[in-house]
Amino acid sequence: MTEVPLHRPGPRAWTALLVCELKMVSRDTAGLIVPLGLPMIILLMSASQGGRVVGNGRTVLDVYVLPLVFTMVVAMTAVVNMPSFLAYYRRTGILRRLGVTPASPALVLVAQVVAGALQMAAGVGAAWLVALLAFDANAPARVGPALGVLALTVTAMYAVGMVVAALAPTPNSAIAIGLCAFFALGATGGMFGGRDSLPEPLAAIGDRLPFGAGSQALSAAWAGAPIEAGSLIGLSVTVVVGSVVSAAFFRWE
Amino acid sequence: MTPTTSSFAVEVDRLHKRYGPKVAVEEVSLSVATGEIFGILGRNGAGKTTTVELIAGLRKPDRGAVRVLGLDVRRDRARLRQVLGVQLQNATLPSALTVTELVRLFGSFYPDPLPPGELIESVGLTASGRTRFEKLSGGQQQRLSIALALVGRPRVVILDELTTGLDPEARRQMWATVERLRESGVTVLLVSHAMEEVERLCDRVALLDAGRVVALDSPSGLVRRAGFAQRVTFRTATPVPCGLLEGLGEVERIRADGDRVTVEGHGDLLQAVSVALVRAGVTVTETRSEQATLDDAFVALTGHRLDPEEERVR
Incomplete structure (x- = not known):
């Protein structure tokens, strides 16, 4: 009996899986409407009143609307879309089927995350382009920190999404739980208007949760103001807690 | 190992x-x-x-x-x-x-x-x-x-x-x-x-x-292992006389179900059964002879049928 040399799936497998993920996303057009379309509507609705300059040459659109829209795109993709895909994979036995091939579960997860990130990039890019061309948006006063905050927000939202994927027993419940999480984070994080209208304790919590923390930190970076440590701590804690919880409860079958 | x-x-x-x-x-x-x-x-x-x-x-x-x-x-x-x-x-x-x-x-x-x-x-x-x-x-x-x-x-x-x-x-x-x-x-x-x-x-x-x-x-x-090699099933116009088939060397088991009789055994079972029935003057209306199958083996070894059709509907 000959020795079996160990061969781990290489770049060819990663690429093939990612291409397949993207094909699936693009063929499920309904799934694209929400992360791409919804933020666009918010942008169009708010942009007309967003021309007022709030300082540093930045307008309401720049400092409040765009951070909110970007955070929404990220949250929608990571908290609602990705968990529903993973739950569908698990429910239909696709993960089980991949489990008997040399493809590791990590391969699937990474392909999901990358495909999601590309969707986010498309959503953020489209919103930015419209804001730039139609509403004279300005670039963030501090581009580096803005990108850093965006990356941290993406990671935190993925951590939340993984918790949803870990806890949801079926694809439908993944969508339901994901939407609940999305709206809970959004409502306490200022998605439906100022946090001033919220009860004080709720607003304080919302400021630290990934939606509020992400959009505020992004807002600060855009305005050129210092980013609050509380926002960054909130996002970081979400990453850690989400990773630990999802690693403990996630099932491939 | x-x-x-x-x-x-x-x-x-x-x-x-x-x-x-x-x-x-x-x-x-x-x-x-x-x-x-x-x-x-x-x-x-x-x-x-x-x-x-x-x-x-x-x-x-x-x-x-x-x-x-x-x-x-x-x-x-x-x-x-x-x-x-x-x-x-x-x-x-x-x-x-x-x-x-x-x-x-x-x-x-x-x-x-x-x-x-x-x-x-x-x-x-x-x-x-x-x-x-x-x-x-x-x-x-x-x-x-x-x-x-x-x-x-x-x-x-x-x-x-x-x-x-x-x-x-x-x-x-x-x-x-x-x-x-x-x-x-x-x-x-x-x-x-x-x-x-x-x-x-x-x-x-x-x-x-x-x-x-x-x-x-x-x-x-x-x-x-099914325990038999041949099976002959037949119908007769008149009842089979008691003890007629039991005496045959090739026969191992007999099962009667109304006018239908199933005989299991070995060797040239069909020939032996046919000759015995003709000699006794019994008119055979329908005969079927089959080899034992894996299906029969399954029944013999487990005591129940495999019945794939029923399984598939499930």
Whole structure:
């Protein structure tokens, strides 16, 4: 009996899986409407009143609307879309089927995350382009920190999404739980208007949760103001807690 | 059981698995020779699928060990996955991807995959290459599933319910595919409750009942264990005189059901029975003679019928 040399799936497998993920996303057009379309509507609705300059040459659109829209795109993709895909994979036995091939579960997860990130990039890019061309948006006063905050927000939202994927027993419940999480984070994080209208304790919590923390930190970076440590701590804690919880409860079958 | 000295492709040693209070697999031991087509036959719930899931390393046994090509299926999973192709029962694939896309995707996981076009042709799906998984018929999905089990040029293949849900033409095509695997030296573990399939394809068969191997033999060896070789069924216009057939040397068992009589025995049973009836002046209206089948062996060994039709409806 000959020795079996160990061969781990290489770049060819990663690429093939990612291409397949993207094909699936693009063929499920309904799934694209929400992360791409919804933020666009918010942008169009708010942009007309967003021309007022709030300082540093930045307008309401720049400092409040765009951070909110970007955070929404990220949250929608990571908290609602990705968990529903993973739950569908698990429910239909696709993960089980991949489990008997040399493809590791990590391969699937990474392909999901990358495909999601590309969707986010498309959503953020489209919103930015419209804001730039139609509403004279300005670039963030501090581009580096803005990108850093965006990356941290993406990671935190993925951590939340993984918790949803870990806890949801079926694809439908993944969508339901994901939407609940999305709206809970959004409502306490200022998605439906100022946090001033919220009860004080709720607003304080919302400021630290990934939606509020992400959009505020992004807002600060855009305005050129210092980013609050509380926002960054909130996002970081979400990453850690989400990773630990999802690693403990996630099932491939 | 050192990996270098074994000539067996699959070695299962006293495997035991329970789910809660229910024992699914009990003391299952079997060895599959390299290049052999080995059948695992049994009714639903007999422990067939659990057995192959344990062999594929998908589940952890409570006791016992499995080696495939000398690899411990739990500890050497990464190597195992390269040499073991598995077709799972009712496995679904991403519905929006096409046949060719899926074959290419699964091929990308292996170092030296089969060319997609060739593989797709070998399972008769060339015309459906650009069809999405969700638009395929049940039989086509099944054939794709088998193609995906073969794409990495495995040395051992597990095929779980190979032809369930296929029409007769597709079934014959699948059988031809398995026979080609035999020619290329691939070891095949075939899980089935289709007698015809097992009789035709398998070199040896393990008969599973209530989680145990109740018999392990070649299909013809199992048939011999059915306890009889011939069966003659006939109807008569007038009752058969008492004691007429019991005295015949060829007869082993007689069963009467109204005017229908079934006689089991050996040798030239039909001839012996016919002559005796003619001599006694009994008019025979209908006669049927058959060889014992694996089906009969199954009944003889387990005490109940396999009844594939009933199983399939379930």
